[in-house]
Amino acid sequence: MRNIWAVTRETFLQCARTRIIVVFGILLAVCVLGVGFKMTGDGTLKGRIQTFLAYSTSLTQLLLCLVTIFLTTSIITGDIRHKYIFTVASKPLARWQYVLGRWCGVVLLNVLLLAAAMGTIYALAQHIRKQPTQMEQKAAAGLVQQRRPDFDRLGVENEMFTARATYLPEPFNIDRLFQYRMKRLIEERGEDTLIRNHIRKRVGDETEAERLFHNVEFRQKAMAEIEFALREQILDEIKLIRPGKAIGLTFTGLKPAPADGPLLQVRYKLNPFKSHATILHSFWKIENPRTGFVQPVPRSDSTKTTSSFMVDPRCVTDDGRLTVFYINRQPGTIIKIEPEEIAVLQRVGGFEGNLIRAGLLILLKLMFLAAAAVLFGVFLSFPITCLSVMMIFTISMMSGFLHDATRLPQDADPSAFEYFSHYLVKGVFTALPTFSTTSATDSLVDGAYIPPRTLIREYLITFKQAGTGSGRFWQTTGLEIQAGMGLRTILALTVGWLIFRRRELAGVT
Amino acid sequence: MSADKDNDIVVRTAGLTKVFRDFWLREKVAAVRNLDLNIRAGEVYGLLGPNGSGKSTTLKIILSLLYPTRGRVTVFGKSPSDVRTKARIGFLPEESYLYPFLDANETLDYYGRLFGQPRRERKRRIGMLLDMVGLTGSAYRRIGEYSKGMQRRIGMAQALINDPDLLILDEPTSGMDPLAARQFKDLIAELSRRGKTVILSSHLLADTEDVCDRVGILFAGQLRSEGTLEDLLSRASLTQIVTERLDEATSAAVRRVLAQANKQVISVESPKDKLEALFLRIVRKAQTRLQSADSVKTGEVAEFLLAAPDQTPRKVIEELLARPEAPAAATDQPPSPAPPSRVKPDSGVITELLAKDEKAKPTPAQPEGTPPPPRPTPQKDGSVDRNVIDELTGHGDSEDR
Numbered sequence A: 001m002r003n004i005w006a007v008t009r010e011t012f013l014q015c016a017r018t019r020i021i022v023v024f025g026i027l028l029a030v031c032v033l034g035v036g037f038k039m040t041g042d043g044t045l046k047g048r049i050q051t052f053l054a055y056s057t058s059l060t061q062l063l064l065c066l067v068t069i070f071l072t073t074s075i076i077t078g079d080i081r082h083k084y085i086f087t088v089a090s091k092p093l094a095r096w097q098y099v100l101g102r103w104c105g106v107v108l109l110n111v112l113l114l115a116a117a118m119g120t121i122y123a124l125a126q127h128i129r130k131q132p133t134q135m136e137q138k139a140a141a142g143l144v145q146q147r148r149p150d151f152d153r154l155g156v157e158n159e160m161f162t163a164r165a166t167y168l169p170e171p172f173n174i175d176r177l178f179q180y181r182m183k184r185l186i187e188e189r190g191e192d193t194l195i196r197n198h199i200r201k202r203v204g205d206e207t208e209a210e211r212l213f214h215n216v217e218f219r220q221k222a223m224a225e226i227e228f229a230l231r232e233q234i235l236d237e238i239k240l241i242r243p244g245k246a247i248g249l250t251f252t253g254l255k256p257a258p259a260d261g262p263l264l265q266v267r268y269k270l271n272p273f274k275s276h277a278t279i280l281h282s283f284w285k286i287e288n289p290r291t292g293f294v295q296p297v298p299r300s301d302s303t304k305t306t307s308s309f310m311v312d313p314r315c316v317t318d319d320g321r322l323t324v325f326y327i328n329r330q331p332g333t334i335i336k337i338e339p340e341e342i343a344v345l346q347r348v349g350g351f352e353g354n355l356i357r358a359g360l361l362i363l364l365k366l367m368f369l370a371a372a373a374v375l376f377g378v379f380l381s382f383p384i385t386c387l388s389v390m391m392i393f394t395i396s397m398m399s400g401f402l403h404d405a406t407r408l409p410q411d412a413d414p415s416a417f418e419y420f421s422h423y424l425v426k427g428v429f430t431a432l433p434t435f436s437t438t439s440a441t442d443s444l445v446d447g448a449y450i451p452p453r454t455l456i457r458e459y460l461i462t463f464k465q466a467g468t469g470s471g472r473f474w475q476t477t478g479l480e481i482q483a484g485m486g487l488r489t490i491l492a493l494t495v496g497w498l499i500f501r502r503r504e505l506a507g508v509t
Numbered sequence B: 001m002s003a004d005k006d007n008d009i010v011v012r013t014a015g016l017t018k019v020f021r022d023f024w025l026r027e028k029v030a031a032v033r034n035l036d037l038n039i040r041a042g043e044v045y046g047l048l049g050p051n052g053s054g055k056s057t058t059l060k061i062i063l064s065l066l067y068p069t070r071g072r073v074t075v076f077g078k079s080p081s082d083v084r085t086k087a088r089i090g091f092l093p094e095e096s097y098l099y100p101f102l103d104a105n106e107t108l109d110y111y112g113r114l115f116g117q118p119r120r121e122r123k124r125r126i127g128m129l130l131d132m133v134g135l136t137g138s139a140y141r142r143i144g145e146y147s148k149g150m151q152r153r154i155g156m157a158q159a160l161i162n163d164p165d166l167l168i169l170d171e172p173t174s175g176m177d178p179l180a181a182r183q184f185k186d187l188i189a190e191l192s193r194r195g196k197t198v199i200l201s202s203h204l205l206a207d208t209e210d211v212c213d214r215v216g217i218l219f220a221g222q223l224r225s226e227g228t229l230e231d232l233l234s235r236a237s238l239t240q241i242v243t244e245r246l247d248e249a250t251s252a253a254v255r256r257v258l259a260q261a262n263k264q265v266i267s268v269e270s271p272k273d274k275l276e277a278l279f280l281r282i283v284r285k286a287q288t289r290l291q292s293a294d295s296v297k298t299g300e301v302a303e304f305l306l307a308a309p310d311q312t313p314r315k316v317i318e319e320l321l322a323r324p325e326a327p328a329a330a331t332d333q334p335p336s337p338a339p340p341s342r343v344k345p346d347s348g349v350i351t352e353l354l355a356k357d358e359k360a361k362p363t364p365a366q367p368e369g370t371p372p373p374p375r376p377t378p379q380k381d382g383s384v385d386r387n388v389i390d391e392l393t394g395h396g397d398s399e400d401r
């Protein structure tokens, strides 16, 4: 233990002595904080804070990633290249202790740098928060009486300096509706015709269809397909709200809040169905069935953008349910609401805690990159290691995009090249982590709560429901297990150690 | 080497072969071939050989910095890569492979930590070692700024931080001034007296001769000759007598006696100082006059490296001049005056040595005897003229193995 610490300490000293820390500090100060601090965004205070947070955190992360890659690589390969390792390896220091010590040293440095950067970001964000909003400026100058609510200030306090969890609506229970519709379908068409038509549509060939129709097993399969299609259809129909009609969405698992507790927010997007309306009128009603408290919300929103309104905490029942009714008041326009596009946001934590968790997410990436640099550094030279880790970094940053770009086409038969690129990317994708799954920056900019669950998922392991949809409204087809970045880090270090253990330190590369 | 002495053997290699290959695994060079070494506890073993003969390679295999292609190595009966083995080894590589951005203090601290030494012990040893290698004044300067000899000194200190049972030194005196070289040779003798084992490689034959009990001569990766210095160097057919200066008459009388005994006189000359002794004297004189911290000065031997715990650290000057009974140099000949290590401890030695200054100019003496080629110079273990270079280059009548 003591000699691991010795290596860690020495690594830290070495980093501190190379001027890179100074360069990092200057870069961070000038580009990140300076630029981010000066940017005004859309002119509102909230916009300014958002821009600042977005810039400062993402650039801090980028800079730290580069510093980590560069430092780890140069230290490890330098040890071997300059033969410093001779004196070190002839001391009673096991190879794994060396690998671990080096990695810990870089991580320790990262922790300190990150803490310093996040601390600065926090202080500056608080500074911006204290600046007056436009309305407050006018009020101070005596130009307006501050009677209307100051949405900018509200936004800053309720959407920025907070950590809000997002709740999606409960899936609709369509079982009864489905049974009813199925019964009617069979009554109207007759079961045999229904199945026969379905098979005919599937195989195309009349005689073959007739033969399959008499196969009991195949009939059952066809029936299952018909039922599935009907369910899908019903789910699609439910999303469509005709003028004058209403839909009720239930959100569960919220925290029951005191009357003077923080406001909730409903965030939604309305899609006019086959219409060119630009402004959509609607009426929302939020109701607490237990207490009878009702909050009516008349709204006029522009289409295709995400809108939101605040909700009184009294609307949440004691058992954490919130029911939101939407009434389409747009004459002649059908409105479609995608279930993923409506959500309730509730404050569940503070900004500070969230900032720390965001820092931990960034740190995880740095830990992984340091491990990757160790892995390659123990047997490759400096430029090659640097390049390899940069590649990993880039691929991990873009993996979401790459995955989409090489997705197999659904309709046409994929070409050999498409197969190749798909499986290649899939392979790389499985081996490398995805940096974009939970973005620390996005979470901070949205004031979105980063639950400890996410940290566990990112650090250790995920059990994900397989399937392409975003969960709830889709049927699950299996369980997908994905190793978190922490596990990948451990794996990289282990492989690095195994290679290093076999390596002849005095051999030339 | 006998079987009953098995426990005594610290380093044992059997059929050790190291072949370096290139990227395509083609054989490039066989640096070590079929090497059998048995190095006993408490022995100072010198590995001699010309450049590229495989000395460093052998040492690196013993340290598990390289893995043998064939053959076996054990150190303290264990694998060389065992950390318990490494805890008992001190290693000075052929060049300074120390972190240039650390200062001497931090360097020793780092290596001390690697041995898991507690803080107080570390501090104590670092202080003593720095003093011993004369770098106390430069303790807070970065190693990158050090001169080659200073780097060598700190390298030596680093190798001694754990008070090793086995000290492996790759060309220890290269780059060192004679003062430091002398000190290190004495240090090695001191360590050997305490039962420590030392393996050193060198092509500086004088150094090896001064300290080694046994030497092995490597050429092209193969051990050509091995044995105690006594065995290798003593020439039973010659006798050297050193006396006070003889006047003509006495000299003639001696010749007559010898002629009567039918012995041929090969050479008669005044013994010369070695250049080393001269250098030491001059530097010492300068040092006593000028006690500046500018140049590197050596200090006391670190206490934890001394033989008996009660033994008080001696001043290096004394250490250099007065050498208590040499470790393994059993000799019945009177000590020759030349090498300073031979001089008996004496309070007036410094002044006496300094006074001799002019006389000690290394002027070539006229050999009076007829056959000039074998010119005996006063040496530690009897007069030597057989050139070890012959041995190395294979010209001599070496007992090839």
Ligand SMILES: Nc1ncnc2c1ncn2[C@@H]1O[C@H](COP(=O)(O)OP(=O)(O)OP(=O)(O)O)[C@@H](O)[C@H]1O
Residues within 6 Å of the ligand: A506, A507, A508, B020, B021, B028, B029, B030, B031, B049, B050, B051, B052, B053, B054, B055, B056, B057, B058, B094, B203
């Ligand atoms: N890492 C290596 N890769 C390839 N060849 C090597 C390597 N190290 C040493 N050699 C070769 O092995 C042979 C022995 O080298 P070694 O360093 O052991 O010599 P040496 O006896 O220490 O010489 P010197 O007195 O110059 O230090 C040389 O031919 C050298 O080129």
Ligand SMILES: [Mg+2]
Residues within 6 Å of the ligand: B055, B056, B057, B094, B170
């Ligand atoms: Mg060498």
